[in-house]
Amino acid sequence: EAGVAQSPRYKIIEKRQSVAFWCNPISGHATLYWYQQILGQGPKLLIQFQNNGVVDDSQLPKDRFSAERLKGVDSTLKIQPAKLEDSAVYLCASSPVDRSQGGNTIYFGEGSWLTVV
Amino acid sequence: RKEVEQDPGPFNVPEGATVAFNCTYSNSASQSFFWYRQDCRKEPKLLMSVYSSGNEDGRFTAQLNRASQYISLLIRDSKLSDSATYLCVVSGTGFQKLVFGTGTRLLVSP
Numbered sequence: 001e002a003g004v005a006q007s008p009r010y011k012i013i014e015k016r017q018s019v020a021f022w023c024n025p026i027s028g029h030a031t032l033y034w035y036q037q038i039l040g041q042g043p044k045l046l047i048q049f050q051n052n053g054v055v056d057d058s059q060l061p062k063d064r065f066s067a068e069r070l071k072g073v074d075s076t077l078k079i080q081p082a083k084l085e086d087s088a089v090y091l092c093a094s095s096p097v098d099r100s101q102g103g104n105t106i107y108f109g110e111g112s113w114l115t116v117v
Numbered sequence: 118r119k120e121v122e123q124d125p126g127p128f129n130v131p132e133g134a135t136v137a138f139n140c141t142y143s144n145s146a147s148q149s150f151f152w153y154r155q156d157c158r159k160e161p162k163l164l165m166s167v168y169s170s171g172n173e174d175g176r177f178t179a180q181l182n183r184a185s186q187y188i189s190l191l192i193r194d195s196k197l198s199d200s201a202t203y204l205c206v207v208s209g210t211g212f213q214k215l216v217f218g219t220g221t222r223l224l225v226s227p
Contacts, residue, residue, distance in 0.1 A: 035217075042121075042204055042217035043161065056214055091160060105151075106215060108160035 002026065004109035006092050012115045018080035021112040025073070025094030033106060034067055034077050035091040043091055049075065050097070082116045089113050118143050123205050123218035130225055134195045138221045140188040140205030150181055151206040152190050155220065161204055164190075195225045 005024040013019050025032050030051050035043035046065065048056040052072040060067070064083070069075040079086055089111040123140045130136050142150075150167035165172065167179040167188055178191040188205055205218040 033215075040125075040219070042219045045214065045216070048214065105163050105166075108162070110160050 004092055004094055004107055006090075006109035006112050008112060009110065010113045010115075012117060013082055015084055015116050016081040018078065019082060019114060020076055020078045021090050021092075021114075023075045023077070023092030023109060025075075025092070026107055028096065029094035029107075030072070030097045031095045031106075032069055032075050033091075033093040033095075034075070035093060035108075036088045037091055037111070038088045046077070046090075079114075082114075084116050087114055087116045119218075120144060120216045121205055121207050121218035123221050125219055125221060127222040127224050130195050130223070132195055132197060132225055132227055134225075135191065135193045136195055136223060137192075138190045138203055138205075138223075140190075140218055142186050142188070142205075142207045142216075144207070145186060147186075147207045149208040150179075150188050151208075151215075152177075152179055152188075153204040153206055153217070155202045155204055157201075161217075164203070192223075195223075197225050197227065199223060200225045 007022050011019055032049045034046045036046050037043040046060045047067045049069045052069050065079055067077045091108050091111045093106040093108045095106040121142050128136055152164040153161040154164045155161040165174050165179055167181045169181050171180040176193045180189045202220040202222045204220045206215050208215045
């Protein structure tokens with residue numbers, strides 16, 4: 001079974017530039033997450049989708065971050081304009097809804113490493 | 118107070134040692150509990166779920182104390198390959214929101 005796919009794997013941009021990350025979840029997984037992981041910290045949830053609807057974006061800095069999952073499958077996370085403190089790994093994850101299918105287990109992609117200089 | 122708190126370590130232990138990690142959580146309504154493992158520069162992966170009755174998977178034992186809002190992970194007979202960061206994860210009800218601790222780093226040396 002294919003895992004969660006993310007691209008690009010690495011990105012270096014200057015502050016105030018924009019960047020976009022793409023994620024394709026595991027087939028059939030209704031829930032999609034974007035996490036931000038700063039070096040030395042645990043992953044922090046930015047946004048959670050259930051199909052194409054947002055169920056939690058309380059920690060998303062909405063003045064500069066946006067995310068969409070238009071058709072309920074793949075998703076894009078955008079940062080514009082980037083700040084130095086946005087340097088982190090952006091992890092996409094997915095999970096099935098049904099508990100009998102492991103609905104509480106989430107599967108992470110390899111992450112997109114962002115460096116803002 | 119953080120929702121999920123862990124000692125960041127690092128824990129330096131020799132091969133064969135037994136090591137225990139602790140985690141506390143603040144939301145008494147939390148329903149599900151997990152330990153994830155994260156290798157250096159890799160994504161987190163599920164190590165094991167934590168059940169109220171306690172559970173064991175080979176050298177790994179996880180326990181939950183709901184009254185104290187405390188979770189533990191015990192690793193027996195440590196291997197070099199156990200070197201990683203161990204993340205405590207807690208979820209509430211509803212749409213499976215998972216909250217991660219900062220992780221505890223383990224270094225197993227020969």
